[in-house]
Amino acid sequence: QLSPNFYATTCPNLPTLVQNAMRQAVTREARMGASILRLFFHDCFVNGCDASILLDDTATFTGEKNAGPNLNSARGFEVIDTIKTRVEASCNATVSCADILALAAREGVVLLGGPSWIVPLGRRDARTASQSAANSNLPSPSSDLATLISMFSAKGLNAREMTALSGGHTIGQARCSLFRTRIYNETNIDSSFATTRKANCPASGGDNNLAPLDSLTSTRFDNNYYKDLVARRGLLHSDQQLFNSGSQDAVVRTYSINNAAFASDFAAAMVKMSNLSPLTGTNGEIRKNCRVVN
Numbered sequence: 001q002l003s004p005n006f007y008a009t010t011c012p013n014l015p016t017l018v019q020n021a022m023r024q025a026v027t028r029e030a031r032m033g034a035s036i037l038r039l040f041f042h043d044c045f046v047n048g049c050d051a052s053i054l055l056d057d058t059a060t061f062t063g064e065k066n067a068g069p070n071l072n073s074a075r076g077f078e079v080i081d082t083i084k085t086r087v088e089a090s091c092n093a094t095v096s097c098a099d100i101l102a103l104a105a106r107e108g109v110v111l112l113g114g115p116s117w118i119v120p121l122g123r124r125d126a127r128t129a130s131q132s133a134a135n136s137n138l139p140s141p142s143s144d145l146a147t148l149i150s151m152f153s154a155k156g157l158n159a160r161e162m163t164a165l166s167g168g169h170t171i172g173q174a175r176c177s178l179f180r181t182r183i184y185n186e187t188n189i190d191s192s193f194a195t196t197r198k199a200n201c202p203a204s205g206g207d208n209n210l211a212p213l214d215s216l217t218s219t220r221f222d223n224n225y226y227k228d229l230v231a232r233r234g235l236l237h238s239d240q241q242l243f244n245s246g247s248q249d250a251v252v253r254t255y256s257i258n259n260a261a262f263a264s265d266f267a268a269a270m271v272k273m274s275n276l277s278p279l280t281g282t283n284g285e286i287r288k289n290c291r292v293v294n
């Protein structure tokens with residue numbers, strides 16, 4: 001059972017330490033708020049929010065960093081290292097990497113203008129990780145709506161919560177290789193948007209070229225992502241699946257005209273996601289270094 005006050009006496013300045021470090025990181029590079037939010041999502045969906053994504057591979061340990069959805073894609077690990085170093089200096093061997101990531105994800109969203117929420121704390125860090133679970137539990141940009149709904153439902157999140165959490169794509173970037181099929185081969189796409197994206201994502205080559213997931217305000221946590229979907233300007237196939245004459249069209253429309261509804265649903269769904277099977281009590285450990293088990 002997690003509690004927002006878990007470190008109130010053992011590490012009272014924890015929220016401030018995380019906030020200051022995230023402010024520095026996001027000031028240096030706004031995208032970092034997005035990258036840390038995604039790290040948290042990819043942590044929670046793979047055997048719970050247990051910092052398993054932070055473990056480095058070694059000769060004898062295979063973790064999640066090289067799983068398909070993370071390889072050459074997940075980023076922001078150095079920021080978590082920086083926060084962990086400062087937290088250890090202030091409250092030695094007390095705060096888990098999983099909790100640091102949960103707090104950092106919220107700060108990233110808040111710093112980019114998004115909603116805040118109360119982060120339940122008390123997670124402990126895994127001693128294991130699962131590359132195969134990372135490959136099978138994380139949705140792919142080629143997923144269709146039914147797959148997205150069922151993958152979130154497997155984590156106890158309903159279709160509306162899936163649609164709200166997908167609003168995480170109001171910030172950040174994606175690589176050409178992951179949206180090429182969408183802009184070249186799909187018909188449910190605004191043609192001028194496709195033309196614009198093709199300029200920096202050729203039919204072959206340029207696989208790592210980046211484009212914003214939100215066409216107008218990719219460093220602003222707002223509801224423009226949903227306006228894009230209504231205009232058939234979703235960047236990923238999976239994004240446009242949320243508005244393609246299916247069950248989520250009405251929710252997308254609502255969020256596209258009501259930023260407050262999106263902000264409050266997103267915050268509530270983040271709290272729910274952040275409660276996914278945490279290690280508590282004497283399970284797991286408080287890692288000294290987020291990249292290695294003690």
Ligand code: HEM
Binds near residue numbers: 075143171
């Ligand atoms: C619904 C299913 C989802 C799919 C299929 C999906 C897929 C993707 C893909 C393919 C990328 C680009 C990766 C790359 O170019 O290397 C991405 C980026 C991103 N995703 Fe998702 N995602 C989903 C849900 C979410 C959720 C629930 C969140 C957070 C609440 C999230 C947050 C982000 C962020 C912030 C980025 C940009 C990261 C950066 O710029 O570093 N995504 N996602």
